Amino acid sequence: MQITDLTSHNGSAVRQAAELLVDLLPGPTIDEKLKEVQECLAPDKIARMAVEGETVLGWIGGRERYAGHLWELHPLVVRRERQRQGIGRALVEDLEEHVRARDAHTILVAADYEPGIDLYANVLEHLRGVKNVRDYQYEFYERCGYVILGVVPDANGFSNIYMVKRIVPLTR
Numbered sequence: 593m594q595i596t597d598l599t600s601h602n603g604s605a606v607r608q609a610a611e612l613l614v615d616l617l618p619g620p621t622i623d624e625k626l627k628e629v630q631e632c633l634a635p636d637k638i639a640r641m642a643v644e645g646e647t648v649l650g651w652i653g654g655r656e657r658y659a660g661h662l663w664e665l666h667p668l669v670v671r672r673e674r675q676r677q678g679i680g681r682a683l684v685e686d687l688e689e690h691v692r693a694r695d696a697h698t699i700l701v702a703a704d705y706e707p708g709i710d711l712y713a714n715v716l717e718h719l720r721g722v723k724n725v726r727d728y729q730y731e732f733y734e735r736c737g738y739v740i741l742g743v744v745p746d747a748n749g750f751s752n753i754y755m756v757k758r759i760v761p762l763t764r
């Protein structure tokens with residue numbers, strides 16, 4: 593497996609990247625997902641893919657926020673039959689390296705969390721006792737060194753747990 597740039601010059605990879613989004617992050621049609629992939633390929637963004645031969649095993653995107661000090665990780669997908677083999681972590685580490693090279697210090701990511709819970713009752717208490725009841729990706733990010741920052745209740749059918757990681761040593 594190799595991790596390399598996902599670019600618009602590689603039509604087959606772009607198509608596969610969109611198909612992975614359709615399969616793994618349900619929502620709009622392939623045409624809309626193709627548009628989403630193209631948006632991730634803009635020069636001010638980062639798009640990296642894990643490939644084996646001509647097959648895209650997964651890919652990751654990043655865009656800058658807060659005047660480039662912080663980058664948001666989105667999207668991240670790994671082909672179903674290749675999950676739990678370290679590819680997601682390798683893509684996250686690769687993105688971290690590229691973000692570090694751009695002199696940013698933090699990565700932010702939003703992960704789906706349990707719908708239908710009234711988080712307003714006591715958000716902080718709930719987050720303190722958060723449990724991975726349904727294979728939610730936040731535990732994957734925890735294993736990659738990300739910590740829970742907060743939650744946006746009822747964001748997109750799910751709630752969104754926001755997680756962050758400082759990718760350079762803290763300096764004062």
Ligand SMILES: CC(C)(COP(=O)(O)OP(=O)(O)OC[C@H]1O[C@@H](n2cnc3c(N)ncnc32)[C@H](O)[C@@H]1OP(=O)(O)O)[C@@H](O)C(=O)NCCC(=O)NCCS
Nearest residue numbers: 616668669670675676677678679680681727728731732735
């Ligand atoms: C989430 C996703 C990217 C993880 O990729 P992956 O290649 O399967 O992850 P890895 O094999 O690198 O896993 C790294 C670690 O996280 C753990 N892990 C992976 N997915 C997990 C989950 N859903 N829940 C709990 N732990 C998980 C692995 O067991 C591994 O543990 P380790 O520290 O003991 O080695 C992948 O499952 C995926 O594409 N899911 C569908 C799309 C999606 O939800 N994307 C994220 C949007 S925020």
